[in-house]
Amino acid sequence: MIFQRAIRRELRNTVGAVFTTLFTIVITVMLIRILGDAAGGRVASGDVVALLGFAALIYLPVILSLTAFVSVLLVVARSYQDSEMIVWFASGLSLMRWIRPVMAIGIPIVVLTASLSLWLTPWASRLSAEYKETFKNREDISRISPGKFQESASGDRIFFVEGLSSDTRNVENVFVSQSRDKNNSVVVAQVGSVSVDARGDKLLELRNGHRYDGTPGAPDFQTMDFGRYVIVISSSHRELEDNKSSRVLPTAALIASPEPSNMAELLWRISLPIMCLLQMLLAIPLGFVNPRRGRTLNLMIALVLAISYLNSLGIVQAAVGQGRISFSTAWWPLHLAAFLIIMLLFFWRNNTNSRWHPMALLILGRQLISRKRTVAS
Numbered sequence: 001m002i003f004q005r006a007i008r009r010e011l012r013n014t015v016g017a018v019f020t021t022l023f024t025i026v027i028t029v030m031l032i033r034i035l036g037d038a039a040g041g042r043v044a045s046g047d048v049v050a051l052l053g054f055a056a057l058i059y060l061p062v063i064l065s066l067t068a069f070v071s072v073l074l075v076v077a078r079s080y081q082d083s084e085m086i087v088w089f090a091s092g093l094s095l096m097r098w099i100r101p102v103m104a105i106g107i108p109i110v111v112l113t114a115s116l117s118l119w120l121t122p123w124a125s126r127l128s129a130e131y132k133e134t135f136k137n138r139e140d141i142s143r144i145s146p147g148k149f150q151e152s153a154s155g156d157r158i159f160f161v162e163g164l165s166s167d168t169r170n171v172e173n174v175f176v177s178q179s180r181d182k183n184n185s186v187v188v189a190q191v192g193s194v195s196v197d198a199r200g201d202k203l204l205e206l207r208n209g210h211r212y213d214g215t216p217g218a219p220d221f222q223t224m225d226f227g228r229y230v231i232v233i234s235s236s237h238r239e240l241e242d243n244k245s246s247r248v249l250p251t252a253a254l255i256a257s258p259e260p261s262n263m264a265e266l267l268w269r270i271s272l273p274i275m276c277l278l279q280m281l282l283a284i285p286l287g288f289v290n291p292r293r294g295r296t297l298n299l300m301i302a303l304v305l306a307i308s309y310l311n312s313l314g315i316v317q318a319a320v321g322q323g324r325i326s327f328s329t330a331w332w333p334l335h336l337a338a339f340l341i342i343m344l345l346f347f348w349r350n351n352t353n354s355r356w357h358p359m360a361l362l363i364l365g366r367q368l369i370s371r372k373r374t375v376a377s
Contacts, residue, residue, distance in 0.1 A: 003088060007075065007101040014071040015105060022063050022070075023056075030055040044135045051131060057124035061117045061272045066306070068109045069279035072102055073302050076287025083291060095349050098284045106280045114273035118251045121269070126248035146171065156180055161192070174206055176231060186212045187229065204231040264321030267331050271313050278338045279306055285345035309338060 034051050037043045043051060076098070079085045088097075146163045162173035174192040178185045189209025196202055206229040214221040246254065246265035254262040254269075286302040312334055319325045 004101040008104055010075050011071060011105045014075055015067060018071045019067040022067055026059050026063060027056060043132060047131050051128055054124040054128035058121050061113045064109055064113045065276040068106055068276055069283050069306050072280050072283035073287050076284055077289045080289035081291055102280055110273050110277050113276045117269045117272040122248060122250050129248050260323040261321050263327040264317045267320055267327055268317050274335050281342050285349040288349050
């Protein structure tokens with residue numbers, strides 16, 4: 001049909017423009033944040049591009065959902081504004097006939113959103129976390145530089161190295177202060193070197209030195225001389241394995257381990273494509289615009305409803321994560337309420353000439369009241 005082909009063509013153009021705008025804004029904000037982390041020494045400067053790509057994949061499902069909603073809303077509002085909907089209704093077509101061309105563009109977006117949310121986003125989150133953890137593990141070694149007191153990334157050690165040996169393989173006159181579980185210890189050595197064991201742990205090997213445990217003058221103060229002393233600077237294997245937050249777990253792992261935090265993350269991943277589909281349907285009746293009054297107010301109301309939908313989903317997710325609501329009880333009521341609101345709005349806007357339309361019933365009621373007053377007088 002000519003109308004539907006025109007709608008699909010305009011939707012494709014609008015989706016491209018809206019996606020480009022939203023994606024550029026999000027990527028710009030993320031680039032500024034990542035560059036700030038790189039400048040502050042929290043991430044490696046060589047990892048900026050990779051971290052930016054992972055951030056794009058993480059935020060892409062939400063961007064696609066907003067793109068679909070805003071695109072449909074703009075196209076419907078423009079049709080009302082340019083009086084094209086008058087021709088649409090005069091041709092005997094209802095507002096429900098918009099669903100087919102919208103879904104022709106929207107279903108691929110929903111499928112892409114589901115793929116990103118269920119598979120690619122967890123993968124990107126895990127790789128991003130591994131990049132950051134790897135840099136933290138590498139950071140302690142880079143801090144052992146001659147002539148400077150440097151604190152470890154975990155904050156429980158302070159290193160000082162006076163200088164390098166003639167072959168630059170070893171460091172000389174090493175000072176290490178450790179504080180763990182309210183126990184303080186100081187290690188000094190003539191020579192030290194950094195190595196990596198078979199498991200990937202970074203080790204600081206000290207030779208010909210002394211260790212002092214406790215507070216000088218206290219009964220438990222101890223001293224020890226050593227010929228060789230090894231300190232684990234960082235354990236990359238252990239730290240990477242301990243990174244088991246729900247955001248980085250695959251969807252299959254979330255289902256296999258039904259803890260509250262995992263179920264909350266699973267609810268979020270499943271809800272994103274459902275919300276994308278429902279928001280596109282919601283945008284069709286919300287796009288109504290009175291050509292004489294402009295479309296600013298209607299668009300603002302529509303955006304407020306979309307943001308409220310997203311925030312409500314976040315509240316439900318938090319409740320599941322805290323164990324106050326079970327996953328089976330929480331995942332569907334919000335979407336069902338959104339679907340019922342969509343049906344109500346379609347009924348409201350679909351056929352204003354029907355005698356059962358709320359506005360027609362309201363006008364009829366006013367006429368009856370006016371007639372009763374006329375007869376009574």
